[in-house]
């Protein structure tokens with residue numbers, strides 16, 4: 001009897017399960033062939049027995065018949081053994097599939113927990129923890145290879161008014177829209193993160209000069225200042241950005257973020273869009 005395998009599983013079988021299934025299929029074919037041999041031997045022995053019953057005593061025929069019956073019994077026994085082995089093999093395959101399924105599901109849960117630990121739930125952007133980790137790593141590389149890095153601290157202007165006028169969920173949509181725009185314009189090596197509330201942090205890797213940084217800051221401002229449709233209204237919001245540069249403004253992540261934060265307040269006061277530390 002063939003065991004019912006878990007065909008609804010969305011997880012592709014591993015090489016081990018595939019090879020075990022091949023062995024089982026092969027073994028089932030052998031068992032079927034052996035079972036056919038048993039049937040053929042039975043019918044041959046039946047005919048011989050009938051012939052033997054009609055004859056005078058014939059010792060040689062009697063011996064041959066006994067041997068043939070013994071062979072049939074042995075082959076029958078082999079067919080039964082093969083059935084037992086195949087059932088054990090089928091059980092083993094089901095168990096392996098179950099374990100593989102369990103393993104994949106545990107790995108998916110771990111991956112999801114890891115993602116949640118390092119990302120902001122509202123916008124999906126990297127959170128503070130991931131940003132700090134990337135900044136620490138970037139600083140170690142910058143020290144080793146003499147790179148220049150830039151940290152941008154960005155805060156939205158008068159974001160509270162959006163919440164007050166249009167409601168908190170409209171504010172959430174605005175934060176999500178802005179985050180998507182920021183992600184779209186961020187280079188692969190750079191990092192944009194949500195620091196909290198309406199604050200975002202940028203890490204720019206291997207920056208050549210301030211002209212490049214200013215161009216990036218203008219690009220970010222331009223992208224954020226594009227109108228955003230909220231509940232039928234076109235909302236326009238602007239950011240203030242403070243910029244600190246490694247090694248000029250600090251050689252630790254705390255110092256660079258602090259300098260950029262201070263510069264952001266200057267940009268906000270002067271309404272200049274962005275300012276350097």
Ligand SMILES: Nc1nc2c(ncn2[C@@H]2O[C@H](COP(=O)(O)OP(=O)(O)OP(=O)(O)O)[C@@H](O)[C@H]2O)c(=O)[nH]1
Pocket residue numbers: 122155156157158159160161163167168169170171172175196197198
């Ligand atoms: N919708 C929404 N609002 C948030 C979230 N987190 C923080 N806020 C709000 O964001 C606002 C941030 O306010 P501030 O940055 O202090 O004020 P602001 O109006 O932007 O003023 P300036 O920065 O001085 O221009 C506060 O009203 C918070 O309640 C969030 O996840 N969703």
